[in-house]
Amino acid sequence: MRKIVVAATILSLLLATPALAHFQMIYTPESALVQGSEISLDLVFTHPFEAGHTMDMGQPEQFFVVRKGKKTDLLPTLKPMVWTSLTNSGAAYETTFKLRGMGDNAFCLVPAPYYEKQEDIYIQQITKLIVNTGGFPTDWDAPVGLPAEIVPLDKPYALWTGNVFRGVVLSDGKPVPNAEIEVEYLNHAPLPEKNAFAKEAEVEAPQDAFVTMGIRANADGEFVFGIPRAGWWGFCALGVGPAKTFEGKELSQDAVIWVQARDMK
Numbered sequence: 620m621r622k623i624v625v626a627a628t629i630l631s632l633l634l635a636t637p638a639l640a641h642f643q644m645i646y647t648p649e650s651a652l653v654q655g656s657e658i659s660l661d662l663v664f665t666h667p668f669e670a671g672h673t674m675d676m677g678q679p680e681q682f683f684v685v686r687k688g689k690k691t692d693l694l695p696t697l698k699p700m701v702w703t704s705l706t707n708s709g710a711a712y713e714t715t716f717k718l719r720g721m722g723d724n725a726f727c728l729v730p731a732p733y734y735e736k737q738e739d740i741y742i743q744q745i746t747k748l749i750v751n752t753g754g755f756p757t758d759w760d761a762p763v764g765l766p767a768e769i770v771p772l773d774k775p776y777a778l779w780t781g782n783v784f785r786g787v788v789l790s791d792g793k794p795v796p797n798a799e800i801e802v803e804y805l806n807h808a809p810l811p812e813k814n815a816f817a818k819e820a821e822v823e824a825p826q827d828a829f830v831t832m833g834i835r836a837n838a839d840g841e842f843v844f845g846i847p848r849a850g851w852w853g854f855c856a857l858g859v860g861p862a863k864t865f866e867g868k869e870l871s872q873d874a875v876i877w878v879q880a881r882d883m884k
């Protein structure tokens with residue numbers, strides 16, 4: 620009897636924990652700068668809508684920036700830090716980068732695969748963030764050549780609230796038909812100087828389907844999302860990368876991109 624009660628309690632706890640989406644973040648406050656300056660970059664693996672459980676990141680495999688087709692390794696500049704969520708804190712990384720001249724800077728992160736105990740799988744979210752200086756476009760629409768990648772069809776730093784954001788999901792450079800994509804709003808302002816999320820939420824979700832929104836790419840691997848609110852939006856194409864196993868277990872190699880929308884005022 621007792622065993623049944625314990626089992627039932629564990630089951631209800633598991634069921635009560637919504638399967639919110641993990642999102643690898645590369646966060647900087649401003650994606651469209653008037654001129655080159657030094658920016659902060661925070662690499663955090665978290666649940667952005669809830670500012671909930673933040674996972675411990677391992678040493679990233681790659682972190683670099685592409686500018687005018689030229690790749691610069693930023694891995695040696697990363698410093699470990701601890702990021703505080705509303706429920707815990709997790710191992711994360713930070714750096715700063717001096718933007719020069721005008722154009723697009725595509726920051727790319729290939730994190731270490733993360734072991735997700737609940738699902739007994741590894742997750743590796745290959746993440747892209749594009750920062751522009753001066754409004755002069757260069758690299759924003761060019762595939763970087765990541766194994767799993769979302770290539771924007773709209774400038775990810777030049778979106779008004781109410782615009783759509785379109786992208787193409789690629790696996791080893793080829794479109795992924797009907798890719799499954801999760802979308803989340805960064806609902807608690809990151810506070811880079813505190814390495815933490817703000818306690819206050821911007822919006823409330825009426826139901827879990829609004830926390831992590833699920834959309835699909837079409838037959839050509841393209842997706843469209845109408846942006847209802849200013850701020851940062853994360854898009855994650857699930858399991859699209861070519862690597863399917865890591866250390867004998869299933870690996871979900873995901874492609875993430877972050878875009879920033881602004882209100883017209």
Ligand SMILES: [Cu+2]
Nearest residue numbers: 640641672674
């Ligand atoms: Cu998680």
